[in-house]
Amino acid sequence: MATYDTGSLSARFGRQFVKLILVTTVIFLSLPVLLTFVSSFAAQWVGPLPSGFLTFTNWGDVIGGTGVGADVSVGSSLLYSAGLAVAGVVINICVGVPIAYAVARYDFWGRSWVNVFAILPLAPGIILGIAFLRAYPDLSTSGIALVIGYSLLKAPYMVMAVQSSFQSMELRRIEESSRSLGASWLRTFLTVIVPNAKEGIVAGSIICWTLAAAEFNFSYIVYSRGTPPLSIFLYNNITNASFLNAAAAVSVFFLLIALVTIALQLVGNQAAVRRL
């Protein structure tokens, strides 16, 4: 049996050291988010820390659209971005899930190329944005351009999340069992394969929606007029408003992301609980 030297440095302090690194990293990463959220309820921030708690003035300004110097309220911008991201996720599901299935299930000529092309849009949004403007100059002024761009940019996250779900399943046997029981290929795919990959689809949707709703680079290049996506709204107006107003606007976005994430996870968990 293996024996361990309990007197060595790694045995005595290893676990504590890892904990310390972990806690430090978590604090370092979450502090800006936490500070922004907390400061959105402050009346002023002149010293090292915000002060004058607790006020909802900043939130009122943001939601009412009066304080951030914008010609539209953050609410409409937020809803617009949320809608664009939802549309992007729907496209990602419709296109990404079949691609992930084909790559995970079938061995066909060009399979590795399909896989590469599904992941290729991980290219920076700014590059894709310029290419989009060149290729589809007429489309680029509409929301459709943003939806297509978001879905293209975020597709790899959907494909990878769903693919990992498929890879943990006995796809061929499940498909063949279903077909031997009388289900057509399409019915098998829709009623057996896709529901079995629900966890992957939910995870992919959370990632795609969150990243699409906050996408800046592509939006900055492609957006030209009308209601701005949230990221553009924040960029345009943070400089015109007080930091505390901007903090409230960002906090609204954080909250929305948290709510969507929790909602999607609940959908996934509900499916799991129903099965138990």
Next chain:
Amino acid sequence: MATITLETLTKQFDSTTAVDAVSLTINDGEVLGIVGPSGCGKTTTLRLIAGFETATEGTIQYDDEDMTHVPPENRNVGLVFQGYALFNNMTVRQNVTFGPKMHGVRKQERRERANELLELLDIRELADRAPQTLSGGQQQRVGLARALAIEPRILLLDEPMTGLDAQLKRSLRRELGELLDELDVTTLYVTHDQEQAMAMCDRIAVMNDGHVEQVSTPADIYESPANEFVANFIGTTNIVATNTLAGAVDTETAPDQGSTQNGHRQLAVRPDDFVVGSGPIEAQIANLFYLGEQVQLIVTTGDGTELTVHCDRFDADGLSVGDQITMDVETSRIHAVNETQ
């Protein structure tokens, strides 16, 4: 239920012939086993019958109906895999009613059918559970109930007990055997486990390298293997030349068919057909393995031939490696075998 007939069925994958002109009949209500080593073509044959592979040549008939090019969903076959492939997004009952639903059976009727099968397989209380919360044995029963729910023309079992522990395998083997007898459903049982096949099947087809080497009852295959491959694959066999058994074998009456090697006929003798204690064959124990009910002796005869011998554990009392023993074997227990082509 149906009689399944394969006529010169062939399947090629690029330059590899997985199934080579196999002709086979599975009679109505019969349980036919296909056994053979990995890569011999047994699973490909099953997949051809199910419709998941397209035959390169030959035909598949269900009764008088040509099914060679019919898609799998229209063949009405029940399929049980090694991993059961249950649908984890459905409850046990939903798994069982899925097939009848696809066949357009009304809700009430498919629910009744599912309850009947779950009762028959003694898993009624698991009806509302999720498949992934069940043990291997329970999952196997669900897989079987699901396959039987469509009242299949043929039930295809592809290594359904692989991965289960030995005790569970034994109890499920008995239950499955009784169930198939009771339902009288035409069944193809593909396995590499010859013991399972011997215990459960009415007839066995031994496959090797895409060919069927022998089709017969389990007893006939064990007692009268058609060739060296079957003799070696089904159970343990000693393939020896006649002179090794000199004295024990009446060369006048010993089987005279079969091939020769170095001028001597090839003979097959099962390890448990030797009688240890007295007889004309002298040998030295090279190794000894205690197997529980039996003891396996590896012995070397005077001409240097190594034989595997099984004897009762009480008869092996006092024997040890290096001991000289004498053995006998009845001529009627010796079979001539052809070398495998």
